[in-house]
Amino acid sequence: MPAIHFKLRWPDGREMRCYSPSLVVKDHLTAGVRYPMPQFMRVVRVSLHTASERVRQKYGFACSMALDQLAAIEEVAQAYDDLAEVEVLGFED
Template sequence: MPEMHFTVRWPDGCEAHCYSPSLVVQDFLVPGQRYPLPDFLHRTHQALSIASERVAAKYGFACSRAMDQWAAIATQAEAFKAQPDAQVEVLRFDL
């Protein structure tokens, strides 16, 4: 199963390198695109959940690393939830 990494820029300008065990993230995010924080959270949760399910279908167990990545994204997002115009930019995919 091909894994990938993707890099995002948070509203404060910090960059984060994220992991997915599947290329499915490409179906939910576009490099160069900015997403309102709630939309970004929804898209990454969907993508990483599907990626984990694909691992489960192939290997018989969910991908804990994908769920750990989702938890890290959700935790980072907490710092910006009070900002109604907070956006996250997807910088690139690293395949």
Template sequence: MPEMRFTIRWPDGTREGCYSPSLVIKDYLTPGASYPLADFLAKSREALTIASARVEARYGFACSRALGQLARLEAAGRTYSTHPDARVAVESFDA
């Protein structure tokens, strides 16, 4: 199963390297695009949940790494949730 790494930039300028066990993330996020925080988190949640389900369908267990990535994104997202104009930029995909 092809994995995907991608880099994001949080509203404060902090960059973070992220992981998906599936290329499905390409269906939800676009390099160079900037998303409102809630939209970014919703797209990431859906994509990483699908990616984990694909791993489970193939190997018989959910992808803890994808679910861990999602948990980190959601935890970091809470940091910026009081900023109504907060946006997250997707800087790159690295296969």
């Protein structure tokens, strides 16, 4: 299963390199787009849960790295309000 990294820019300018065990993240996020925080969190939750489930279907267990990545994103996102935006800088195969 091909994994992918994606890079985010938070509202304060900080950048974060993130991991997904599946390319499905590219179906949900678009490079160069700024997402309002509530929309971004909905999309990234669906994306990483879907990626984890794809691992479960193939190997019989969820991907803890995808779920850990989601937890790290959620932790950072708590610092911002709903008016903040997150930019998806790009993807690295």
